[in-house]
Amino acid sequence: MKPQRIVVVGAGHVGLYAALRLSKKLSRRRAEVVVIDPQPHMTYQPFLPEAAAGNISPRHSVVPLRRELKNCRIVSGEVTNVEHARKTVTIQPIEGPSTEMTYDHIIVAPGSVSRTLPIPGLRERGIGFKTIGEAIYLRNHVLDQLDVAAVTPDPAVRRASLTFVFVGGGFAGIEALAEMEDVVREAIGKYYPELDQDEVRFVLVEATKRILPEVGPEMGAYAARELDKRGIDLRLDTRLESCVDGDIVLAESSRSGKPQDNPDDGERFRAETLVWTAGVKPSPMLDHTDLPRGPRGHVTCAPTLQVVDGDRVLDGAWAAGDCAQVPDLTNPGAYCSPSAQHAVRQAKVLADNIRSVILGFEPENYRHRYVGSVAGLGLYKGVAHVYGLKVKGMPAWFMHRTYHMSRIPSFNRKVRVVADWTLAFVLRRETIALGQLHAPRDEFTHVTPPVRETAGSR
Known part of the structure; x- marks a missing residue:
């Protein structure tokens, strides 16, 4: 009997966990699991703030696919088209021409990308926070700005270098801001006698009137008060109007779209750092599929x-995670939120359901009541709202670390992350900028002379 081919598009939380479970639950005689992703690793995104802050090594926040998925076939490439009518995917490998691959089952889990807006200057000045590369870049950029501020004789350049703007008051924005504020405060206190803490300005821009809605209004308000005590400028009900050449313009969200809106009406200041964490949207890869989608671009799914497609189930097509619109059976009329908590549990049910279908059984519904959320607010600080229990301060921070350490795949990564945290208790945090990582060939090309054309070479 020929094994059925299961193609997994994307190796994020859903893709990796589903492929791992399928490879354990189904023998190679029953199924061939093929995982397609441009990156050779899965990024555990909840650890990006800690990686940016230097609390853990960036390499320890990613999981190598070939090490973890030993019984799966890994294809390093990008899916450029899914034609489910023919059960065919088109793959553009890292090198070479594109190829087609047929399948019996497909798991569509390309995840999400940053939800950006057509704001003047954002494309040129903004820094995202979705990938390990962006986390490393943010760390190096922030530390570079401290070096600039320490030596410049220009007060305006100094102020702009020490002004850090974060847009978005969800998990990613708050945790990234809190961790980087810790880094900057510690670095200035220990290594930059030329700089003063009072010169540093961290600004959080949030379009709604609250932050961290996932932990509830009470814990969100507590987090806002704690950030305010640290001198962080919280701009709620505020939107970013423009950031051309680092010239930040803010305006009240409640006035959005009104005829009297004028960029000159808002506050204006300069900042050399602008981090965009204002939400996510489904991967644009879905635009190149024939799969049915909801009003916000998510693939429509049954429980x-x-x-x-309406009431019709598409044979062999499955989806979960950030890119999927999955009914929340614990909250009729609603859909599951795009969180790692749902993604990991959906991956398990999805893998078990594919196995059931292959073996001739009926699939089961996904049902999971959201247990709550935890968020870090920097070293030894956090908030949590889990099973109705509200926790803050160091206990919440400990819950945050413990939960995510337990969720990152592989024993190897768990050990490495705990080792990083243990060393951080006894050794000082590294505050070294490695900006050359982002343009490693510049120095070499600068010292290498060009080849001059000669008459014989023409």
Whole structure:
């Protein structure tokens, strides 16, 4: 009997966990699991703030696919088209021409990308916070700005270098801001006698009137008060109007779209750092599929995680995670939130359902009541709202670390992360900028002379 081919598009939380479970639950005689992703690793995104802050090594926040998925076939490439009518995916490998691959089942889990807006200057000046590369870049950029501020004789350049703007008051924005504020405060206190803490300005821009809605209004308000005590400038009900050449313009969100809006009406200041964490949207890869999608671009799913077109279930098509619109059976009329908590659990149910279908059984519905959330607010600080229990301060920070350490795949990564944290208790945090990582060939090309054309070479 020929094994059925299961193609997994994307190796994020859903893709990796589903592929790992399928490879354990189904023998190679039953199924071939193929994982397609441009990156050779899965990024555990909740650890990006800690990686940016230097609390853990960036390499320890990613999971190598070939090490973890030993019984799967790994294809390093990008899916450029899914034609489910023919059960075919088109793959653009890292090198060479594109190829087609047929499948019996497909798991569509490319995840999400940053949800950006057509704001003047954002494309040129903004820094995202979705990938390990962006986390490393942010760390190096922030530390570079301290070096600039320490030596410049220009007060305006100094102020702009010490002004850090974060847009978005969700998990990613708050945790990244809090960790980087810790880094800057510690670095100035220990290594930059030329700089004063009072010169540093961290600004959080949030379009709504609250932060961290996932932990509830009470814990969100507590987090806002704690950030305010640290001198962080919280701009709630505020939107970013423009950031051309580092010239930040803010305006009240409540006035959005009104005829009297004028960029000159808002506050204006300069900042050399602008981090954008204002939400996510489904991967644009979905635009190149024939799968049905909801009003916000998500793949429409049944509670079984099978892709549906109206009331019709598409044979062999499955989706979950950030890119999927999955009904929340614990909250009728709502859909599961795009969180790692749902993604990991959906991956398990999805893998079990594919196995059931292959073996001739009926798939089961995904049902999970959201247990709550935890968020870090920097070293030894956090908030949590779990199973109705509200926790803050160091206990919440400990819960945050413990939960995410338990969720990152592989024993190897768990050990390395704990080792990093243990060393951080006894050794000082590294505050070294390695900006050359982002343009490693510049120095070499600068000292290498060009080849001059000669008459014989023409």
